[in-house]
Amino acid sequence: MAVKINNNGQKIWKRRDRRAQLQNWALWLIGTAIFMFCWYQISKATNWYFVWDAGRIASDIGSRAMPPKWSYINELWKPLWDTINIATLGTLLALIVAIPIGFLAARNTTPSKLFVRPIALIIIVSSRSINSLIWALLLVAILGPGIFAGLLAIAIRSIGFCAKLLYEAIEEIDRTQVEAISATGASNMQIMIYGILPQVMPTLAGLSVFRWDINIRESTVLGLVGAGGIGLQLQGSLNTLAWPQVSLIILVILFAVLISEWVSAKVRGAII
Amino acid sequence: MLRLENFTKQYATGDMALKGVNLEISSGQVVALIGPSGAGKSTLIRCINRLVEPTSGSALLNDINLTKLSSSALRKARRRMGMIFQEYALVERLTVMENVLSGRLGYVGFWRSWFRLFPQKDIDEAFRLLQRVGLDHMADKRADELSGGQRQRVGIARALIQDPELLLVDEPTASLDPKTSRQIMRLITELCTERGLAAIINIHDVALAKMFVQRVIALRSGEIIFDGSPEDLTPEVLTNIYGEEDWEATIKQEENGNSENGEADKTVKDK
Amino acid sequence: MSNAETANYNGRKWRKPPFIKNPYKRWSLIIISVVYVVAAFATMEVDWQRAYEGLERGANFILSFARPDFVTRFTEISEGIIESLVMALAATVVGVAISIPIALGAARNISFLPIYLICRMIIAISRALNEVIVAILMVAIFGFGPLAGFITLSFSTIGFIGKLLAEEIEKSNKVQAEAIRSTGSSWMQMINYGYQPQFMPRLIGLSMYRLDSNFRHSSVLGLVGAGGVGATLNTAFSRYEFDTAAAIILIIIVLVVLLEYLSSLIRAWVQ
Numbered sequence: 183m184a185v186k187i188n189n190n191g192q193k194i195w196k197r198r199d200r201r202a203q204l205q206n207w208a209l210w211l212i213g214t215a216i217f218m219f220c221w222y223q224i225s226k227a228t229n230w231y232f233v234w235d236a237g238r239i240a241s242d243i244g245s246r247a248m249p250p251k252w253s254y255i256n257e258l259w260k261p262l263w264d265t266i267n268i269a270t271l272g273t274l275l276a277l278i279v280a281i282p283i284g285f286l287a288a289r290n291t292t293p294s295k296l297f298v299r300p301i302a303l304i305i306i307v308s309s310r311s312i313n314s315l316i317w318a319l320l321l322v323a324i325l326g327p328g329i330f331a332g333l334l335a336i337a338i339r340s341i342g343f344c345a346k347l348l349y350e351a352i353e354e355i356d357r358t359q360v361e362a363i364s365a366t367g368a369s370n371m372q373i374m375i376y377g378i379l380p381q382v383m384p385t386l387a388g389l390s391v392f393r394w395d396i397n398i399r400e401s402t403v404l405g406l407v408g409a410g411g412i413g414l415q416l417q418g419s420l421n422t423l424a425w426p427q428v429s430l431i432i433l434v435i436l437f438a439v440l441i442s443e444w445v446s447a448k449v450r451g452a453i454i
Numbered sequence: 455m456l457r458l459e460n461f462t463k464q465y466a467t468g469d470m471a472l473k474g475v476n477l478e479i480s481s482g483q484v485v486a487l488i489g490p491s492g493a494g495k496s497t498l499i500r501c502i503n504r505l506v507e508p509t510s511g512s513a514l515l516n517d518i519n520l521t522k523l524s525s526s527a528l529r530k531a532r533r534r535m536g537m538i539f540q541e542y543a544l545v546e547r548l549t550v551m552e553n554v555l556s557g558r559l560g561y562v563g564f565w566r567s568w569f570r571l572f573p574q575k576d577i578d579e580a581f582r583l584l585q586r587v588g589l590d591h592m593a594d595k596r597a598d599e600l601s602g603g604q605r606q607r608v609g610i611a612r613a614l615i616q617d618p619e620l621l622l623v624d625e626p627t628a629s630l631d632p633k634t635s636r637q638i639m640r641l642i643t644e645l646c647t648e649r650g651l652a653a654i655i656n657i658h659d660v661a662l663a664k665m666f667v668q669r670v671i672a673l674r675s676g677e678i679i680f681d682g683s684p685e686d687l688t689p690e691v692l693t694n695i696y697g698e699e700d701w702e703a704t705i706k707q708e709e710n711g712n713s714e715n716g717e718a719d720k721t722v723k724d725k
Numbered sequence: 726m727s728n729a730e731t732a733n734y735n736g737r738k739w740r741k742p743p744f745i746k747n748p749y750k751r752w753s754l755i756i757i758s759v760v761y762v763v764a765a766f767a768t769m770e771v772d773w774q775r776a777y778e779g780l781e782r783g784a785n786f787i788l789s790f791a792r793p794d795f796v797t798r799f800t801e802i803s804e805g806i807i808e809s810l811v812m813a814l815a816a817t818v819v820g821v822a823i824s825i826p827i828a829l830g831a832a833r834n835i836s837f838l839p840i841y842l843i844c845r846m847i848i849a850i851s852r853a854l855n856e857v858i859v860a861i862l863m864v865a866i867f868g869f870g871p872l873a874g875f876i877t878l879s880f881s882t883i884g885f886i887g888k889l890l891a892e893e894i895e896k897s898n899k900v901q902a903e904a905i906r907s908t909g910s911s912w913m914q915m916i917n918y919g920y921q922p923q924f925m926p927r928l929i930g931l932s933m934y935r936l937d938s939n940f941r942h943s944s945v946l947g948l949v950g951a952g953g954v955g956a957t958l959n960t961a962f963s964r965y966e967f968d969t970a971a972a973i974i975l976i977i978i979v980l981v982v983l984l985e986y987l988s989s990l991i992r993a994w995v996q
Contacts, residue, residue, distance in 0.1 A: 220815035223808065224871045227952065232868035240866045267765040311981035312974060315857060315945040316958060320970070323962045324783040326775035333769075361505050362543035362609075366616055367532035367560025372567050376556050380547040403857040407948065420861060432858060439853045551739055570741045577739045594742045 243425060250433060251426035258415060258434055264329055265411035265438070268404065269397035272336030277390055280341045284348030290360075291352055291378065302345070309342030314400045318409035332409030336397050343396075344389055351385035352378060387453045395446035402435045412438075455481040455652055456502070456620055461511035463494070463501050463676075471497040473676040474511065481619070482650045484643055486663035486684075489673035490696050495656040498673065499622045502654075503535045504528060515620065533560035536613030536651075538642070540625035542605040544612075546598040550589060553597050553608050554580045557615035576615070583611040587641065603634035610641060614649070621646065621653035627662065635659070639666045660687065786967045793975050794968030798957065802973055805947065805954030806980070812874045812946070812953055813939040819875075820882025820939075821932045827883060828890035829916065835894065835902075844887070851884025856942050860951040871952030878939045878946075885938075886931050890924060897923040929995045933988035940984055944977050 198206060232239075285291045287302035318335035325331045355378060363377035405413020412431060419427035456479045463472040471494045479485055487495050500506040502513050504520060513520040520531055536557070544553045558576045559567055566572065572580075584590040587607035597605060606626060613621060623642060627635035639655075643666045646653050657663045663670060664684035672680035672695045680691055689701035745751040795802065830836045830844035856877055863873035902919030910918065947955025954973060961970040 217815060217818050220811040220818075223811045224815060224875050224952075227808070227870050228872040229868050229870065233872065236866050243862075243865060263768065267769065271762075271765055307982055308974075308978050311941060311978040313941055313945040315948060316955070316974070319948065319959065319962050320786065323965065324786060325779040326772055328772060328775075329769050330771045330776060356543075356546075358539055358541055358543040359545045361500075362537065362539055362612070363545065363556055363559065365503055365505060365532060365535070365537035365622075366557050366612070367529040368556070368567075369529060369559075369564065371564050372559045375568055376545060376548070376552075376559060380545050383547060399853075399855050403855050406857060406861075416858070416861075432854075435855070435858070436853050443853075549742060552741065572739075574736065574738075578736065580739075581737055593739070 247425040247429035249426065250430035251424075252430065254427050254430050255434070258412060258431065261405070261412040261415050262434065262438065265401045265413075266398065268329060268332045268336055268401040268409075268411050269394060269442075272333045272401070273340060273390060273394045273397050275333070275337040276340035276344055276393070277386075279337070280344035280348060281386070283341065283345040284352060285374070285378075287345060288349040288352035290355075290357070291374070302349075306342040306345045306349075309338055309340075310346065311342075312339065314339035314397075315403060315407060318404045319407045322408045327408035327410075329410035332401060332404040332411055335404060335409055336401055339400070340393050340397060343393055347389045348382065348386060351382045355381040384453060388450055391446045391449045391453075395442050398442040399439055402438065455479060455483075455516060456654075457514040458502070459512045459514070461498070461501065461513060462509050463497050463506065464509045471676050472501065472508070475673075475676070475678055477671065477678065477681075479620075479652050479654065482646070482652055483669060484646050484651075484653045484655065484667050485669045485671055486667040487654055487656045487671050487673060488658065488660055488663055488695065491658070493673040494676040495658075495673055496624055497676075499537075499624050499654060499656050502622060503532050503537060505537075529560055533616050534618050535620045535622055536616045536618035538606070538609050538613050538621065538623040538626050540628045542602070542609045542629070544597040544600075544605050544608055547596065549594050549596055550584070550600070550608050551580060551593040554584060554611045554615055557612040560616065579615055580611070583614055584608075586645075587611050602630050603638065606630065606634075606638050607641070610638075610645065614645060619651060621651050621655075623653055623655040623657075625656055625658065627657065627659065635662060636665070643667070660692065782965070782967075786971070789967040789971040790975070792968060793972035794966075795972045795976075798961070798966075798969050801957045801960075802954070802969070802976070805957040805973075806976060808871050809940060809943040809947075809953035809955075810980075812871050812878060813936060813943045816875050816878030816882060816943075817932060817936045817939050820879040820935070821886055821928075823879065824883045824886035824890065825928070827887045828894060831887055831891035832894035834899065835916070835920070844891075848884050848887040848891070851880055852888065854881075856881050857945065857949060860946045860949050864950045869950040869952075874943060874946040874951035874953055877951060878943060881942070882935055882939065885935055886928075889931055890928055893924045893927045894920060926995050930992045933991050937981060937984035937988055941977075941981055 196203075283302050283305060286293070286298050287306060289295065289299070292299040292302070314335050317338045318332055321331035321334050325334070359381065360373060360377035363373050368376065401411050401413075403413045403416070405411045405415065406417050408414070412435060416428065416431045416435075419425075419431060456477075458475050458477040461472055461475040461477070462470070464470050475498065487498065489495055497506055501508040502520065504523075508521055511521070515531060515534065518531060520528070523531055545556065548556070552570065555570070555572050555576060558572060561576075562572060581590060581593070584593060587610055589604060589607055589611070592600065592604065597608065600608065609626075621642070626638055626642060630638060639657075639662055642653065642655065645651070655663070655667065664687065668683060670680065670682065670684050670687060671678055672691075674695055680687075680695060692701045693699070743751055745754065827844045827847055830840045831848055833841060836844070859880055860873060860877040863876050867873045867876065897920055901923065902915055905915050905919035943953045943955075944958070945953075945955050947953040947957065948959050950956070954977070958970060958973050961967075961973065
């Protein structure tokens with residue numbers, strides 16, 4: 183903010199002084215330029231002929247997809263069950279691995295800041311950076327198609343997420359409670375279960391349910407790369423252009439996601 | 455029983471928290487440790503059971519040099535030293551009973567403590583101690599449901615169930631109101647007498663200290679500058695410890711005895 | 726309390742009070758969980774033979790991280806990565822721009838009921854649909870290429886930013902806005918002066934966070950033909966070119982870390 187006095191001796195108020203104003207303009211200019219560049223790249227790679235036709239195609243697909251083929255639902259129960267299992271067991275598996283990694287990654291509980299902590303952090307970062315669908319792609323290539331690959335993909339992707347939130351919670355615990363337990367002559371493991379675990383328990387429970395909810399969403403599409411679940415049916419229906427089946431599957435997925443969100447909100451409410 | 459020799463702590467920042475402290479406490483003796491904030495009172499207590507590692511010097515508990523112990527031997531030695539904390543330091547999400555029993559962790563193995571399968575005699579003792587501090591009906595309450603005074607009682611029970619010879623008490627009353635402060639101090643000193651425990655009570659309330667202990671040690675900038683009976687705490691001595699201030703109030707208050715601490719300070723000064 | 730009462734405690738059992746008090750509920754919950762896990766495993770069809778054969782390929786893949794191949798498919802990789810970045814950036818800008826009015830509409834305290842319901846519905850749909858499913862539909866409608874990916878990411882950005890920003894606005898201090906309102910300002914002026922300063926830091930923080938998660942998502946959209954590095958990755962996997970795949974994965978990880986670092990810098994600078 184700046185107040186200046188002009189030639190007539192009047193005070194003039196401006197939001198920014200000249201320098202800040204220039205900086206502001208420059209930032210906007212650079213931002214706009216970057217965005218224009220991005221847009222140019224996208225536009226260059228786009229076949230605009232199709233795009234102008236999009237409205238017609240969309241209404242065409244819409245009319246074919248409606249009404250959903252309700253009878254197809256009977257073939258979806260098993261894939262839906264598989265999807266839920268992938269998410270649930272994947273989350274469980276992820277937690278089993280993520281808890282020790284969280285403890286190894288937290289500054290105050292890691293056995294070695296120089297060696298162990300960086301390794302734990304690298305595991306967390308790699309797991310988090312790669313989308314579960316890519317993990318699934320990789321695991322299908324290694325283990326062959328099926329639920330097992332999907333389950334592992336979900337687990338691997340969730341490890342980083344859970345471990346990150348967990349280690350942040352561990353770093354924020356009340357240190358005096360830990361001190362008090364160590365002052366009794368407890369061993370390191372005992373300090374962990376009496377001094378630290380009770381303090382991070384609410385976070386741990388909350389993030390498990392939260393991650394489970396996310397995993398339900400993610401496991402619905404794993405089938406696209408052959409890793410089991412309802413996505414397999416989606417892929418099949420898309421390949422045969424069976425739009426009424428596609429619309430039913432999407433409805434079922436939406437329904438499952440809504441239910442899982444409701445469950446996770448309920449459980450979190452009960453814990454906290 | 456406890457002997458500190460040339461006990462020194464220098465923090466990584468270079469601050470000398472303790473400058474060669476020499477101190478001897480005999481069995482069953484209760485000592486108040488006073489001094490201004492930052493004098494090193496907390497550091498001294500924490501260096502004895504090595505929650506903070508002392509830099510040099512030695513601490514001998516029954517002729518065992520605590521500073522030289524390996525970590526497993528240190529854990530054994532810590533069982534003999536109960537600690538009571540300023541902010542109670544209860545594990546808030548555990549029940550009162552679990553908090554008390556956590557004092558036995560040094561004695562039981564990992565799996566027993568994981569499944570909460572403490573020996574029956576520990577549980578008996580825990581119930582007895584809870585009764586002694588007046589909380590036996592609260593055993594299954596969670597620690598964060600208790601009031602400040604109740605929490606500190608649980609903290610005391612946790613320290614005592616260790617079956618210690620020495621209590622390290624860090625500002626037990628700093629977070630409590632004047633009445634509860636007195637009750638807690640009375641409880642601690644009574645229990646020390648009952649069980650013949652030695653104790654170092656780190657306390658900033660001089661009047662309260664004088665009420666309950668027979669020996670006062672004063673620390674200033676990491677050095678002991680007074681060691682004697684409470685009667686010897688004259689205004690000159692207090693000025694030496696804390697700096698210039700009107701000390702008559704603090705001293706008189708103890709003689710009046712019946713009025714509560716903070717209030718009394720003011721009324722006497724106003725006269 | 727009398728000694729007779731003390732005696733009562735001897736031998737009294739103590740168990741940790743269970744998390745769920747009602748034993749009927751507790752046991753049915755335990756049984757349901759066990760039955761579920763057993764059923765889930767029992768119905769899982771795993772081709773162990775195939776999995777076992779895959780172990781060698783798995784080892785190969787892990788080893789290929791030691792010698793990632795950036796060179797062989799350098800053009801495809803670099804084009805894919807740039808396309809992913811471009812999509813993420815453009816989609817963040819457009820998505821945030823659209824989500825601001827939607828968030829304003831979805832904030833109960835400043836919006837009218839019909840608009841509130843519409844905006845909330847848009848947010849709910851965007852959040853419920855997985856990016857990949859949206860991408861499939863967009864590819865079907867707009868054809869292959871980054872435009873479909875860009876629209877997909879913009880759409881999912883709306884759900885994310887819209888929801889969190891609306892919550893931020895609902896939490897914001899009403900008095901400041903009332904003060905502006907009382908000067909006789911219009912609705913737009915009230916938003917601009919009364920609310921915008923309050924939610925701006927959060928909006929910038931969320932946008933930066935969304936930029937890096939958009940990049941993460943953009944790397945998979947290629948699998949369904951919506952542009953970005955995913956297509957290259959898919960090809961690499963289907964040809965078992967693990968060295969190239971490892972290279973792409975490493976690049977993604979490094980870029981995600983860099984973006985996260987950048988966004989944390991910007992967030993710290995804004996606050």
